[in-house]
Amino acid sequence: MTHGEIEPQTEQPGVRAAAGPGRWHDVELMAYKNDDSAPFRSVTRQVLFSDPRLGCEWRYFEVAEGGYSTLERHQHVHAVMIHRGRGQCLVGAVISDVAVGDLVFIPPLTWHQFRANAGDVLGFLCLVNADRDRPQLPRPDELATLRQNKAIAQFIDAAA
Template sequence: MADQPVRKALPGFRWEAVELLAYKAEGAAPFKDVTRQRLFASAELGCELRYFEVAAGGHSTLERHEHAHAVMILRGRGRCLVDGRVSAVGPHDLIHIPAWCWHQFRADAGEPLGFLCMVNAERDRPQLPTATDLDALKADPVVADFLGS
């Protein structure tokens, strides 16, 4: 990716020479209607910049992992769960996701939610919640409502 210094933006939140990828393998983890694009990867910087798009009414996987990451919303509106707190998010909002905290993004029903995600190039695999983890999260009624319980 370092061979092309400028990738022009294309309509529909796409970029030149950037492949539209599946978010994760089907059945690997629960999610609904998410795509990803790897916009930038640099061994020199040790990071990747990715663009995720959650279709209207869709959601990313509820997960946690050792690595922290940062997210900037580019389009749409939705809500996110980060470390037990549910927040409404919209364009240009910044979200810090600390290590080992449960997190998930959900798009509002009427529009997709698109965001940039900066993450370490080398990172651990996400962990999915156990039944005990879900029970603990759902003890908070706001989180239970967010998760659809």
């Protein structure tokens, strides 16, 4: 795998029952990132489906109250569905409120970040290519460009 995460598994037939909000039986709860090279706070990751025959992975991320995902971009696209809670997401130059059932499409090389609302968690399902590039973090000049937009600067700074 190019992303260095878990080895793809061939899925077994059957049902993995829900084990509570944002949890499933026989699905490992993992750290969001395997190192601290990228800033984030209070995020977990679960790989729900990873089968080479799919050509994609279906993952679930959960951002705890006060948490946020990494501000990053990739060459691959993301298809996201909000599964639990409420929060905000930055996609490109747009900050949106998101809630259960909302869909978020993240085009290639588009800066994005998710944040949970105060007093809430934000859980989302994410569909991505099985073979994908590593996240790109903003360089200081790119961060300065993003911060020229006052709303984006406040969003980024609120998550820091």
